[in-house]
Amino acid sequence: MKKYPWLKFYTSDWLADPGLRMCSSAARGLWIDMVCIMHDAKPYGHLLIAESVPTDAQLSSIVGIPVEELQSLLSELEKSKVFSKKRSSVIYSRKLVRMQEKVVKARKNGIKGGNPKLEKDIEIEEKKDSRLTREVNLGVKPQNPEPRIQKQSEADASAGNASRHSKSVLFDTGVTYLVSKGIDEQRARSFIGKLRKTHSDLEVLASIEACKDKGAVDPIPYIEAILNEKRPEIVKPEIWDRLQHGGSIQ
Numbered sequence: 001m002k003k004y005p006w007l008k009f010y011t012s013d014w015l016a017d018p019g020l021r022m023c024s025s026a027a028r029g030l031w032i033d034m035v036c037i038m039h040d041a042k043p044y045g046h047l048l049i050a051e052s053v054p055t056d057a058q059l060s061s062i063v064g065i066p067v068e069e070l071q072s073l074l075s076e077l078e079k080s081k082v083f084s085k086k087r088s089s090v091i092y093s094r095k096l097v098r099m100q101e102k103v104v105k106a107r108k109n110g111i112k113g114g115n116p117k118l119e120k121d122i123e124i125e126e127k128k129d130s131r132l133t134r135e136v137n138l139g140v141k142p143q144n145p146e147p148r149i150q151k152q153s154e155a156d157a158s159a160g161n162a163s164r165h166s167k168s169v170l171f172d173t174g175v176t177y178l179v180s181k182g183i184d185e186q187r188a189r190s191f192i193g194k195l196r197k198t199h200s201d202l203e204v205l206a207s208i209e210a211c212k213d214k215g216a217v218d219p220i221p222y223i224e225a226i227l228n229e230k231r232p233e234i235v236k237p238e239i240w241d242r243l244q245h246g247g248s249i250q
Contacts, residue, residue, distance in 0.1 A: 045096030
C-alpha cells in the first residue's frame with residue numbers, strides 16, 4: 001500500500017465517536033499515538049513495530065508514560081471497543097484495515113483496466129461503524145474545495161510536527177545512552193542521523209532499547225546489525241522483561 005506522510009483528521013467525527021467519548025482524555029491521547037504508529041506499520045493498520053508486536057514496556061517507552069498507566073489506559077480503550085485484536089493478540093484499527101482493503105481493490109481495478117485514480121479518490125466517510133478511527137482519512141480528495149497549495153501546506157505542517165516530535169524523542173534517549181557507553185556526543189548524533197535516513201525513528205529507538213537490554217559492549221555495530229539484518233530478538237517478549245519492571249534507557 002502506498003504510504004502517506006499525513007492523516008486527515010475530522011474533528012467532528014472524533015468528538016462524536018461514542019466509544020471514544022467514554023474514555024478518559026489520557027486514553028484518547030494514547031489512542032491517537034497508536035493510530036500514528038499503525039499508520040506507519042506493516043501490515044498497515046496494525047500496532048506493530050519492525051513488523052512485530054511491541055510489548056507494553058516498548059510501547060510505554062515510545063509514548064512516554066509508565067507501564068502501569070499504559071496497561072490501565074489500554075484496558076480502558078479495549079473495554080470501550082475502540083480497537084480490535086487478532087487471535088495473535090495484535091491490536092489493529094478496523095477503520096485503517098478497511099481503508100487498506102479499499103486501496104488494494106482500487107489498485108487491482110486499475111491494473112485490470114479500471115480507473116487507477118480511484119485509489120486517490122477513496123473517501124472513508126463511513127457511517128456503519130462509528131467507533132475508533134473515524135478521525136483518520138488517507139483519501140487525497142478533500143471534503144470541501146480548497147486551493148492545492150493550501151491543502152499541501154497543511155499536510156506538510158502536520159507531517160512536520162509529528163516528525164519533529166519523534167526526532168526529539170529519539171535523539172534525547174539515543175544520544176544519552178550512547179554517551180553513557182563512552183561514545184562522543186557528536187559521533188552519537190551523527191550515527192543516529194545516519195540511521196534515520198534508512199529506518200523509521202521507531203525502528204531506531206527499538207534497536208537502541210534492545211541493545212541496552214543486551215548490554216552490548218560496543219553498541220554501534222550491534223544496533224546496525226539489528227536494523228540491517230532484521231534480527232528477530234529486537235521484539236521478542238523476553239527482551240523487554242526487565243523494562244516491564246521499570247527499566248529504561250539510562
